[in-house]
Amino acid sequence: MKQDWKPGTLIYPLPAAMISCGSTPEEYNIITLSWLGTICTNPPMCYISVRPERHSYEIIKRDMEFVINITTEDLAFATDWCGVRSGKDFSKFDEMKLTPGKASIVRVPIIEESPLNIECRVREILSLGSHDMFIADVVNVKADEKYIDPETGKFSLESAKPIAYSHGQYYGLGEKIGGFGWTVRKKKEEL
16 A cells, blocks of 8 residues: 655655866855756756755856766765855865866866766756756766776776765665666676
């Protein structure tokens, strides 16, 4: 038997990402978000949803750029800390000993310790209620070479041990159970 609950956003797990923003070192900031995702493949687009009262909101709205920095088990402490502290009160890069690196396209810094940095330029802002959605074009992706197989060129994010967020908790992703299309492949090609 199932119970009816009030409407809510219980689509879990979600990525736990650190979003960097700010166009000058004095205002560089990091906001931790899980309300983010893919919108489109061609052109590549994604979104983040931010509460207007968050410190990073005005920075992103003004600069119209941000970087999605994928988090890992090694970055879990910094991920949580940057989500519960305000950039009004702390220099999060300094406090968490994270390195602001130079992005290739946007003025916003990347987080060097992240295995994957997705540079984004805001196309549109939708006011939706508690959060505003920043719809963005992906203008560049930076991938840490230590996770790229030199022979195949394949990026192995799973080797970086990414984390996910589920209803107030952070989790590692666990072991692989199959690949896209594995249910229709011949048995010998299954995994």
